[in-house]
Amino acid sequence: MSQIHVTTTVNGDEVEFLCDPRETMLDVLRDRLGLTGAKEGCGTGDCGACSVTLDGRLVCSCLMLGAEAEGREIGTVEGIATDEDLHPLQKKFIEYAALQCGICTPGILVATKNLLEKNPDPTETEVRYWLAGNLCRCTGYDKIIRAVMDTAAEMRGAS
Amino acid sequence: MAFDETKTEGFKVVGTRPNRPDGIDKVTGRARFGADATAPGMLHGVIVRSPHAHARILKIDTSEAEAMKGVHAVVTRADFATGLTGENWNILENVMAGETALYDGHAVVAIAATSSLAARDAAKAIVVDYEVLPHVTDVDKAMAEGAPVIREGAADKSVPAGLHPNVVRYHESGHGDVETGFAEADLVIEDSFRTEATHQGYIEPHACLAQLGNDGRGEIWCCTQGHWNVQKVCAALLGIETSKLRVTASEIGGGFGGKTAVFIEPVALALSLKANRPVKIVMTRSECFRATGPTSSTSMDVKIGMKKDGTITAAKGVFRLQGGAFPGAPMEFTAMCAFAPYNLANVSQIGFDVMSNRPKQAAYRAPGSPMAAFAVESVIDELCEQLGLDRIETRLKNASKEGTKASFGPTWDRIGLVECLEAAKAHPHYTAPLKPGQGRGISCGFWFNHGGETAVQMALSEDGTVQLSVGTPDIGGSRASMAQMAAEELGIPYENVRTTIADTATLGYNEISHGSRVTYASGLATIEAARDTIRKLCKRAAAKWGIDEEAVSWVDGCAVPSGPNAGDFDPLPIARIAKSMGRTGGPIVGHYEATPEGAGVSFATHIVDAEVDPETGSTRVVRYTVVQDAGKAIHPTYVEGQYQGGAAQGIGWALNEEYIYGADGRLQNAGFLDYRIPVASDLPMIDTVIVEVPNPGHPYGVRGVGETSICPPLAAIANAVSAAAGVRLHELPMSPPRILAALEKQAAG
Structure with missing residues (x-):
């Protein structure tokens, strides 16, 4: 089967790749672009470990085809930190121990960064429902929610 | 082992909350988990699994699949070792079915191709002929008369005569006389309980990258709670010497006991040997549920007698655990944990390990204990309800304490x-x-x-920092706690200790990260390795000062002269000893190896x-x-x-x-x-x-x-x-x- 040529933008960099028409965006990121930060926990859009942004919208990259990335902008966990520093969410996640094994962390960070861009002052309930599509089996979510709430407060204070 | 001088106060690093050393890797996507590794020339392996709960495998036709583009190897049971016995046979039978598929999801054949899409396409072209057999998946039905027999002769000698062949192990423990105890009670409640199997649900599916060459030497990278165990099991299943395999534990995306078992690594090795190329296998989520070990399902009867004042007079439990198509359901743990919290004069607990057509159970966080607590603590609650007693006061009245004879034998420390x-x-x-x-x-x-076999090494770097190598995969932040204990003992900052999970070629045998053993056993070994390092550091200082080794103490990260030489020389910091160690006797490395047996319940x-x-x-x-x-x-x-x-x-x-x-x-x-x-x-x-x-x-x-x-x-x-x-x-x-x-x-x- 012939492969499809795709030109897209990932974390601000223009990239080109060839992919099978059946290949998911997640597989393209991991296997063709070397960006293994997004994880496959289920492959069926249930766990959120593969969360990325597509033109600023939160999506499961396992439910998107690589070919659909043509002309779009993809954001992954690898693009959250700036050249100089970690994003405030990343710092708070470490400080609060909002991760244990860390496999869900990339997806949760992409999802929460996306939340705070849309809603800088979420309630605890809003954070919990926004993250309901990101499974974490280690933490019971307590420290994740606290880290997100504290980051939001800090970012509001700084802006 | 008992420590005469258990340190309980004056900690400087222990008890603080520093950031974990792997934190930045894990928030930036850099951390490398099981599925994140690649190798030049790597193939992708896919496993074909039985769609039947119980079926004889009549024929496996791989001819069409093998002719497909990109396919490089196919393996079946014939490609693994023969003549295995005991648990190695059980694991092999589970990793790749022999004559019979024993549960929905049981591996039957595997294929490796140049891409995962090519491997999946080829897997679909494999034709397996089955003769479907009667099956049973319920624990009570599996031990009832007339239930299909999973495997004749699987029972061990502990099983009393007259039970169904699916009952493969039996446990009995306790003390006193429960009938006398029940007669003394004002209220006796007996009830039956059932729990369904649950899965550990780690978000990272099992993944490995394996290479086995024609020279018989191999390497594995995988997400596991115990890489020495992977090494041992894989070698046995492939029929090669353990020392020929080197296993590196990747970052692990959750385990909870489920990654103490071996599933795909031997398959990847067998495919690699055939193709003479590295092979990666990553399970799908569906495969994790169907073919890795969930916990046991249970059927339990609990009877407890209580006096009006809340005193428990007797307790009896019967615990039937279904562990899938192989022996091993942790029914003895269920039985032993059931009444452990209470000081009982009369207690009896019985366990049955029952086979059924389900995946081989695996450990799940305190295997067997939560179900027992569900049954026992429900009955205690009901007794309190009916007798009008306070729930906590009643438990306090019966609580186990130091000196109590435990329900399963030992006397509590x-x-x-x-x-x-x-x-x-x-x-x-x-x-x-x-x-x-x-x-x-x-x-x-x-x-x-738990304690278990543990080996730790601590190497001093020339800048005075410490490289700590432990062999227990970090499943919950243990690199941080190890670094804290090392820093505490050495009197140096937390940041000056770097903890690495060493591979099987670097340290002596380390038991799996299970049984809540890591902070206890690897921690104890880290502290002892630090003490060994300190002895070596003090020896260098003694030689420099020209005094006896015994006259040197270690205080706050420095060698200091003590006893008759106290105050004769300025304290010698670890960094200065480290800087000159090449000229004063060579590298300084501390280590400790033991099987600590003082784990505290x-x-x-x-x-x-x-x-x-x-x-x-x-x-x-x-x-x-x-x-x-x-x-x-x-x-x-x-x-x-x-x-x-x-x-x-x-x-x-x-x-x-x-x-x-x-x-x-x-x-x-x-x-x-x-x-x-x-x-x-x-x-x-x-x-x-x-x-x-x-x-x-x-x-x-x-x-x-x-x-x-x-x-x-x-x-x-x-x-x-x-x-x-x-x-x-x-x-x-x-x-x-x-x-x-x-x-x-x-x-x-």
Whole structure:
């Protein structure tokens, strides 16, 4: 089967790749672009470990085809930190121990960064429902929610 | 081993909450997990699995698949070692079926191709002919007369005569005379309980990258809780020497016991040997559910007698655990944990290990214990209810303490159950008002904790920092706690210790990260390796000063002259000794190897408030408090994390999670959509209280904290549901249909 040529933008960099028409965006990121930060926990859009942004919208990259990335902008966990520093969410996640094994962390960070861009002052309930599509089996979510709430407060204070 | 000088105060690093060393890697996507590795020329392996619960494999036709583009190797059972016995045979039979597929999802044949898409396409072209056989997936049905026999001759000598061949192991323990005890009781309650199998639900599916060459030497990269075990099992299954394999543990995306077992690594090795190229296998989520080990399902009978004043006079439990198509269900743990929290004059516990057509069970966080607590603590709650007794006072009255003869034999050393119950009683949660429709439940729980073979090495760098190599995969932040204990002992900053999980070629044998053993055993070994390093450092200082080694002490990261030489020389910091070590005798490396046997058992008490919606039968946990004895919390934040994680898994087990088998013996819910683990919007904040009753078997008093936290939730939530809705559920999960059925039954009178 012939492969499809795709030109897209990932974390601000223009990239080109060839992919099978059946290949998911997640597989393209991991296997063709070397960006293994997004994880496959289920492959069926249930766990959120593969969360990325597509033109600023939160999506499961396992439910998107690589070919659909043509002309779009993809954001992954690898693009959250700036050249100089970690994003405030990343710092708070470490400080609060909002991760244990860390496999869900990339997806949760992409999802929460996306939340705070849309809603800088979420309630605890809003954070919990926004993250309901990101499974974490280690933490019971307590420290994740606290880290997100504290980051939001800090970012509001700084802006 | 007992430590005469268990340090309980004056800590500088232990008990603080530094950032974990792997934190930045894990928030930036740099951390490399099982599926994140690649190798030049790598192939992708896919496993074809039985769609039948029980079927004879008549023929495997791979000809069409092998002719497909990109396909390089196919393996079946014929490509593995022959003549294995005991558990190695069981593991091989599970890793790749022999003559018979024993459960839905059992591996039958595997294929490797140049891409995962090519491998999946080829796998679909493999034709397997089966003769479907009768099956059984229910524990009670599996041990009943006439049930299909999973495997003749699988039972060991412990099984009494006359039982079904699917009963493969039997356990009996206790003391006193329960019949006499029941006769002394004012109230005796006997009830039956059932729990369904649940999966550990780690978010990272099993993954490995393996290479085995024609020279018989191989390497494996995989997500595992125990890479020495992977090495040993893989070598046995491939029929090669253990020393020919080197195994590196990747970052691990959750394990909870499920990654103590070996599933795909031997298959990847066999494919690699045939193709003479590295092979990567990554399980799908469906494969994780169908073919890796969930916990056992259970059927249990518990009978407890109590006097009006709350004294338990006798307790008896019968615990039947279904462990899938192989022996090994942890029924002895269920039996031994069941009554461990209580001081009982008369106690009897019996366990049955039952085979069925389900995947081979694997350890899941305190294997066997949570189910026992569900049954026992439900009956105690009912006794308190009917006798009008306070739940905590009654448990305190019967609580095990130092010197109590445990229900399964030993006499307790220093333990912390009374302290947990007192802390729960004093917690504001216990007396907080409840809203209408809410109920409060409490439960105790117990887990043994464990020591096990452990080897640690500590190398001094030229800049005075320390490179600590441990062999226990870090499944919950243990690199941080190891670095804290090393820094504490050496008197250097936490940041000056770098902890690495070493591969199998670097250290002596390390048992799996299981049994809540890591902070205890690897921690103890780290402290002892630091002491060994300090002796070597002091020797260098003594030589420099020209005094006896015995006249040098180690204080705050410096060698100092002591005794008659006190004050003769300025303190010599670790960094200065390190800088000159090449000229003063060469590299300085400390180490320690042992099988520590002083693991301290731990107890917990949980308090939970639940709200039941009578219209939908849905239950919501609205407040949760975990009280647990840690012995000593090295990193309190990570201890809290273990408490919260165990409670959350217990909430899932109690309310939603279950393996659902159809009449055809196939798993009906092999995905996270239908096997629903708790999500963020399901849970409240989970409050924690860390009780510290030091373990005399560890230099700092550590007990281990990972597992006990999942023991009380099932019962605590069942008790809260009973209090909230007035119905007692005897079967888990307490899903909305079951609650509704119970409410309807109650309404019908």
